[in-house]
Amino acid sequence: MDQIFRLQEQVRQLKEAVVSHAVVDQAIGVVIALGGVTPDEGWIVLKEVSQHTNIKLRNVAETILIWGRTGVMPPQILAALEDRLGRPAFSGPPPGSPRVSGRSSR
Numbered sequence: 001m002d003q004i005f006r007l008q009e010q011v012r013q014l015k016e017a018v019v020s021h022a023v024v025d026q027a028i029g030v031v032i033a034l035g036g037v038t039p040d041e042g043w044i045v046l047k048e049v050s051q052h053t054n055i056k057l058r059n060v061a062e063t064i065l066i067w068g069r070t071g072v073m074p075p076q077i078l079a080a081l082e083d084r085l086g087r088p089a090f091s092g093p094p095p096g097s098p099r100v101s102g103r104s105s106r
Contacts, residue, residue: 020058023058023061023062023065024046024057024058024061026061026065027046027060027061027062027064027065028042028043028046028061029042030064030065030067030068031045031046031064031081031085035081035085037085045081045084045085046060046061046064048080048084049077049080049081049084052080052083052084053076053077053080055076055077060077063077064077064081
């Protein structure tokens, strides 16, 4: 019984790691596309933002993905990203994000 519990916990942790890895990879893709950096540089940017803001890497990655859908990013993470990229690459909503006001421009 004890071994079954340990194995179930291991499986749960592995599933969580796979999801976390996918989130980080997607966020690296956003940094690459909007920051004009290489994949290795994108990874370094995420890691440094995480360290600088004292926010877990996965949470920084999730925030970047949420920004991609909503155009909303906490100022602390935005400032750290722009500092690491050396320019304002993340100001304003991303291309194709939903309108904030809800009004039509017709």
